[in-house]
Amino acid sequence: MSALLKAGALPEGEGPLYLRLQALIRGAVEGGELRPTDALPSERDLAEAFSVSRVTVRKALTGLVEEGVVEQRQGSGTFVSGGHRKxxxxxxxxxxxxxxxxxxxxxxxxxxxxxxxxxxxxxxxxxxxxxxxxxxxxxxxxxxxxxxxxxxxxxxxxxxxxxxxxxxxxxxxxxxxxxxxxxxxxxxxxxxxxxxxxxxxxxxxxxxxxxxxxxxxxxxxxxxxxxxxxxxxxxxxxxxxxxxxxxxxxxx
Structure with missing residues (x-):
């Protein structure tokens, strides 16, 4: 099971759900729980695991793509970016x-x-x-x-x-x-x-x-x-x- 799904809950806070999901994924990458080229769970699995909508998951992943934390490959899914992130x-x-x-x-x-x-x-x-x-x-x-x-x-x-x-x-x-x-x-x-x-x-x-x-x-x-x-x-x-x-x- 993915290290992300093991978390079981989003970080506590008053911010929007997509930002809290971003923080969770970013923390897993920076903490080494997710390594370069590792695959992330599907949007559906993330949505079910954290009781959020797929729209929220998609918005979180879009922001992480813009940061260079993850990359999305057509037909393959979302993966942790390799190398240095800008x-x-x-x-x-x-x-x-x-x-x-x-x-x-x-x-x-x-x-x-x-x-x-x-x-x-x-x-x-x-x-x-x-x-x-x-x-x-x-x-x-x-x-x-x-x-x-x-x-x-x-x-x-x-x-x-x-x-x-x-x-x-x-x-x-x-x-x-x-x-x-x-x-x-x-x-x-x-x-x-x-x-x-x-x-x-x-x-x-x-x-x-x-x-x-x-x-x-x-x-x-x-x-x-x-x-x-x-x-x-x-x-x-x-x-x-x-x-x-x-x-x-x-x-x-």
Whole structure:
């Protein structure tokens, strides 16, 4: 009998059933109870074992496929992925690190690197439509998921929105929403970069390791820039995925 079915019950908690099932499967993989290439029970068996619907099972497995924890083979079933697993982040929706990890059932923590009110730089002033001498709230953090360092985020928000850095407890976007000026869309640029010694030490990798460097400018409902964030994501832990469709002008 599969190690999953032996569990007999989902982890306790108040979250959605599919997230709790995801956490159970992920834990079995990370704990070595399920090994690379092992087959998972069928959707029907999982649904019966944990008294959930097959829709719930399918939603849980879809999320784990997106994370790279498992893979589905047409006509064969679902299997634990082999080798190193990367997190996958879609590019079609604006979401925060905290919200993204929460949907995966992962616990997020932050190491504060800087919380301060400072004068805007010329580059920041141009990106945020501010005047020279204006104040900005700087929030620099090392972001972790289940204790593993994944990204360094350096956010800059006009002080007219966040006059006190202490207003940000866990989620920057939650604090901005409370202030009435949260982002609804963003422009994001992703480039390749190599981590310097300080960044590599924070992310627990070797200096020069490949990373994804991301610059994002976010805008509120009225089209005003409200956030400039520059991030370094571990290249060995994260993939960004975009779904594309053929335009009307395209030809086969």
């Amino acid at each position: 997190l996958q982040q879609g590019l079609s929706h604006l979401t925060s690190f905290s919200a993204d990890m929460a949907t995966r059932g992962r616990r997020t923590t932050s190491d504060w690197l800087l919380r301060a009110l400072e004068r805007v730089t010329p580059v920041e002033a141009m990106q945020l439509a501010l005047s020279p001498g204006d104040l900005v709230c700087r929030i620099h953090r090392l972001r972790r998921a289940d204790g593993k360092p994944l990204a360094i985020e350096r956010a800059c928000v006009p002080a007219t929105i966040l006059p006190d850095p202490a207003l940000v407890e866990t989620s920057l976007y939650a604090a901005m929403r409370a202030a009435g000026r949260h982002p609804v869309r963003a422009l994001q640029r992703i480039t390749a970069a190599n981590l310097d010694a300080d960044e590599a030490a924070l992310l627990d990798v070797a200096p020069g390791t490949a990373a994804l460097s991301i610059t994002r400018v976010s805008f509120d409902e009225e089209g005003r820039p409200v956030e400039l964030t520059q991030s370094q994501y571990r290249g060995d832990a994260y993939d960004f995925v975009a779904e594309l469709s053929l335009s009307e002008q395209g030809t086969p």
